Amino acid sequence: MTSDCDIAESGGRGAARQFPARDFGFDDLDLSWLRAKRGEKWRGCGPGALPASLADMDYPVAPAVREALDAAVRRGDLGYPAWSTWTGANPLAGPFADRMDARHGWRPRPEWVRNVSDLLQALQVLLRLATRPGDAVAVQTPSYPPFLKTIEMMDRRVVACPFERDGGAWSFDAERLERDVRESECRVLLLVNPHNPTGRVLTRAELESLAGIAVRHDLLVIADEIMSDLCHAPHRHIPMASLGVEIAERTITVNSATKAFNFAGLRCAVMHLAPEMVREAFDSYPPDYFGPVNVLGVEATKAAWSEGDAWLAALTDHLRANRDLVAATLAEHAPAIGYDPPESAYLAWLDCRELGLAAEPAQHFREKARVELIPGRAFGAEGRGFTRLNFATSRTVLTEMLHRMADSLTPVR
Structure with missing residues (x-):
């Protein structure tokens, strides 16, 4: 498995510089900066884990708001x-x-x-x-x-x-x-x-x-x-x-x-x-x-x-590309996970019912991939067998999350 140092130093498995986002820094997220956040999303995940759980985005504040x-x-x-x-x-x-x-x-x-x-x-x-x-x-x-x-x-x-x-x-x-x-x-x-x-x-x-x-x-x-x-x-x-x-x-x-x-x-x-x-x-x-x-x-x-509309337009472009990255990565590395790209926002509702997991999907990915997701059953009876992934992060972090998840599904030889 890839460590935080691997992500920070090598650019992970998808280099941020290949995926510009109109100079608003959506792909320029340093992992140490993310881990220093005091909100529940990053503080609530275990050592070395990557959170894709709560519906917070990882990005800096929009310039107009910050000013x-x-x-x-x-x-x-x-x-x-x-x-x-x-x-x-x-x-x-x-x-x-x-x-x-x-x-x-x-x-x-x-x-x-x-x-x-x-x-x-x-x-x-x-x-x-x-x-x-x-x-x-x-x-x-x-x-x-x-x-x-x-x-x-x-x-x-x-x-x-x-x-x-x-x-x-x-x-x-x-x-x-x-x-x-x-x-x-x-x-x-x-x-x-x-x-x-x-x-x-x-x-x-x-x-x-x-x-x-x-x-x-x-x-x-x-x-x-x-x-x-x-x-x-x-x-x-x-x-x-x-x-x-x-x-x-x-x-x-x-x-x-x-x-x-x-x-x-x-x-x-x-x-x-x-x-x-x-x-x-x-x-x-x-x-x-x-x-x-x-x-x-x-x-x-x-x-x-x-x-804030210039920032918002750049954000939605970035989120749309991340949405499509989820689709491409799952299709190549975890095709058994069902995924219908969302028409809005940054939440991927993943159908894991065909995976045959021994544990609930979010629990499996927490324990086997060190990726924190929201359990589907929390969303009601219709959520059983599903899990929710927040892809509002950098391409580098998102790519690492998806590969960790895919690797956790590969049978040990």
């Missing part, structure tokens, strides 16, 4: 902000509306925007405000593990809307979903688009079928669109609330710059509360009851949305 944060610190501007939830001012309402309009052709109502720390908190708050224990929530599965855990801990029921592999792509059965929604007396549709972990970007026709189900069965729609800035061409994100008045008035759109621009630790997200009942329920609590967003999170978000 905005540096400027705030240089000003000593970390006191009480000029905006305040007590006065009703929202520093992200206008920037969010402008971003959605410019990027996706949808103009939200700024006065309907409310702030939360992240999308998980948003789901928890919304389930508390709009549902009761025992209510059913339709969820696209496999699903982000903390979403499933939240629904379980809040004593709500999951109605699964499974994605299934069909001819090299992921799709879902809308007729089955409608039947299940009707029979379970479902109250909420949790829509994750682009989807985690499959990477699907839903088409207009798919979204319209879901919108029809929501309207016919009077569902509240919680639309997690946090990956919307990371779609790979030719796929384009379509906001659920942009499909027409009937679906817009029942849709809560949740979004954040933290995923595309990689600053989840700054804890800053927005909700567009179109349903009046939910908006009034949220506003009935004291202004800081659910916790205000922090000053640096606001500064980073505004800079990302207004000045």
Whole structure:
């Protein structure tokens, strides 16, 4: 097996200099710099292991974001902000509306925007405000593990809307979903688009079928669109609330710059509360009851949305090339692993059911390849036999990960 020193000194099995990324340093990642990170992704992996687990990217902060944060610190501007939830001012309402309009052709109502720390908190708050224990929530599965855990801990029921592999792509059965929604007396549709972990970007026709189900069965729609800035061409994100008045008035759109621009630790997200009942329920609590967003999170978000598009374009080019590198490497060295290249973001949903492993796939790759992945079973019953790999790193590190995994599948002679 290759050591960290081998990667750092030889460039691993795929030299970064052969794969430029528009001068933003996406391939110039030093392993000692990565291992010095204090976040869970790199601190949580074992000695010599390479983490491809949590959905954090390995790259330096976008220049526009870094400059905005540096400027705030240089000003000593970390006191009480000029905006305040007590006065009703929202520093992200206008920037969010402008971003959605410019990027996706949808103009939200700024006065309907409310702030939360992240999308998980948003789901928890919304389930508390709009549902009761025992209510059913339709969820696209496999699903982000903390979403499933939240629904379980809040004593709500999951109605699964499974994605299934069909001819090299992921799709879902809308007729089955409608039947299940009707029979379970479902109250909420949790829509994750682009989807985690499959990477699907839903088409207009798919979204319209879901919108029809929501309207016919009077569902509240919680639309997690946090990956919307990371779609790979030719796929384009379509906001659920942009499909027409009937679906817009029942849709809560949740979004954040933290995923595309990689600053989840700054804890800053927005909700567009179109349903009046939910908006009034949220506003009935004291202004800081659910916790205000922090000053640096606001500064980073505004800079990302207004000045970060050049960096974002280069990032998506790099991620798309990494996505294709995963496909090429697995096809050559581990063809038994099923892989449908994601249409958005940087998460590879790997089908390991044909490998015949004695252990769960993530456990196998942790123990035999020293690569940390997310177990598929954490994403629900549909995730058994799968594992999720985060390829948002340098070509060198990614190539080493993939070769370690492939080598771990080679029978010992």
